[in-house]
Amino acid sequence: MVTMRRRFKGENTRAVHLPAPPVPAQTPTAPPVWRTSGFAFAGAQEHADLVHQGGGYLYSRVDNPTADAFAQAVAALEGATVADVAAQAFASGMAAVSAVFLAFTKAGAHVVAPLALYGGTFDLLQEIFGRFGVAADFVDMTDLEQVRAAIRPTTRVVWAETLSTPTMSVADLPALANLAHARGALLAVDSTVATPVLCRPLEYHVDLVVHSATKYFGGHGDATGGVVCGRRELVEKIRRVRIMTGGQLAPDEAFLLRRGLETLPLRVRRQCDSASQFAAAIAKHPAVKAVDYPGLTGHPGHRLARRLFDEGPEGTRFGAVVTVTPHGGRDAGLAFADALRLARSATSLGGTHTSVGHVGTTSHAGRDDAALLRAGIDPGAVRFSIGLEDAADLIADATDALDVVARVTARRAEAPIGA
Numbered sequence: 001m002v003t004m005r006r007r008f009k010g011e012n013t014r015a016v017h018l019p020a021p022p023v024p025a026q027t028p029t030a031p032p033v034w035r036t037s038g039f040a041f042a043g044a045q046e047h048a049d050l051v052h053q054g055g056g057y058l059y060s061r062v063d064n065p066t067a068d069a070f071a072q073a074v075a076a077l078e079g080a081t082v083a084d085v086a087a088q089a090f091a092s093g094m095a096a097v098s099a100v101f102l103a104f105t106k107a108g109a110h111v112v113a114p115l116a117l118y119g120g121t122f123d124l125l126q127e128i129f130g131r132f133g134v135a136a137d138f139v140d141m142t143d144l145e146q147v148r149a150a151i152r153p154t155t156r157v158v159w160a161e162t163l164s165t166p167t168m169s170v171a172d173l174p175a176l177a178n179l180a181h182a183r184g185a186l187l188a189v190d191s192t193v194a195t196p197v198l199c200r201p202l203e204y205h206v207d208l209v210v211h212s213a214t215k216y217f218g219g220h221g222d223a224t225g226g227v228v229c230g231r232r233e234l235v236e237k238i239r240r241v242r243i244m245t246g247g248q249l250a251p252d253e254a255f256l257l258r259r260g261l262e263t264l265p266l267r268v269r270r271q272c273d274s275a276s277q278f279a280a281a282i283a284k285h286p287a288v289k290a291v292d293y294p295g296l297t298g299h300p301g302h303r304l305a306r307r308l309f310d311e312g313p314e315g316t317r318f319g320a321v322v323t324v325t326p327h328g329g330r331d332a333g334l335a336f337a338d339a340l341r342l343a344r345s346a347t348s349l350g351g352t353h354t355s356v357g358h359v360g361t362t363s364h365a366g367r368d369d370a371a372l373l374r375a376g377i378d379p380g381a382v383r384f385s386i387g388l389e390d391a392a393d394l395i396a397d398a399t400d401a402l403d404v405v406a407r408v409t410a411r412r413a414e415a416p417i418g419a
């Protein structure tokens with residue numbers, strides 16, 4: 001007897017069960033956005049095999065082809081000269097940072113991290129991991145003796161920032177890797193501000209490299225994401241955490257972040273060149289107390305940056321964040337940020353537009369002047385993320401703003417006490 005396959009005729013059924021989209025045999029020139037939460041299988045057996053054995057796409061929180069395309073692109077850049085590098089993409093830089101501590105610490109473990117650490121990571125270690133019994137010591141990472149002394153038998157992770165804002169200090173990655181490995185700890189670094197254009201920490205035996213992709217990778221301030229790269233066996237542990245905590249990067253964001261990588265070297269090199277010109281010019285203004293930029297020969301990280309950062313055809317690049325401190329303390333810093341017209345007060349960094357933030361009231365808000373000074377940050381410091389505008393215009397904008405600050409500071413100094 002021949003059994004006829006039933007044809008389902010209901011209009012809603014037909015509307016929902018539209019023909020499947022074509023999956024082309026040819027490679028698309030731009031990667032598709034695989035905006036799907038799940039995948040369908042040829043039958044129950046294939047479904048069961050994938051659940052139990054892996055080896056294919058099942059559910060986008062677990063793996064998504066667009067998120068994988070982004071992660072693999074970052075692994076290719078960070079692992080340009082190192083074998084067997086893998087990466088996992090995350091919904092934000094902080095999701096990526098959290099995954100490292102979730103994967104490699106447990107109650108009773110200890111972490112060593114920089115005193116001038118990115119505020120989000122500092123809060124995470126203090127407020128969340130502290131509550132689960134993970135202790136953290138914050139030290140001056142540029143003083144290797146302090147790092148050595150802080151490492152305990154329970155230290156599992158030494159955390160550093162390749163380039164640390166706002167001081168723009170440079171981490172001695174090979175020396176830190178030696179210190180951490182000698183005591184059985186991993187060295188994980190946040191390399192958001194350096195990007196693989198300046199430095200690829202895996203080449204210096206760093207175990208894990210983390211980025212907020214929200215910054216230079218996306219580069220246009222329109223996508224949020226994060227990524228962790230490193231040796232495959234370590235990254236597999238990170239993947240397990242990502243799957244269980246649900247930190248997966250969304251496909252639309254993954255598309256934008258991957259596209260951003262195609263112009264990363266062009267943007268970052270140009271931004272670094274403008275930052276160098278900006279730092280050198282602004283340091284000469286009489287209203288300026290200090291400029292923190294490792295491209296300036298007087299910066300404590302200058303020689304180390306020359307040793308560790310790529311020497312491109314036109315010489316070493318030193319990053320595109322410049323911290324400018326006018327004379328006059330906290331009020332002068334706020335007045336300076338306010339008087340800028342081209343550089344706008346905005347969160348985030350690494351975008352096409354130059355952005356600024358008065359450090360003491362933004363990224364390091366909540367710390368009084370004494371606490372800021374202990375972390376090596378002047379209460380008047382203003383952090384510039386140099387964008388793609390013309391350097392001459394950025395210098396003119398900052399010069400005009402500093403002239404305003406100088407006039408205000410001079411008037412205050414002349415005013416009779418109590419006026």
Ligand SMILES: Cc1ncc(COP(=O)(O)O)c(C=O)c1O
Nearest residue numbers: 092093094118190192212214225
């Ligand atoms: C150095 C650094 N690391 C991590 C982060 C966190 O990244 P996200 O905001 O993408 O979570 C930031 C954000 O400002 C950052 O500047």
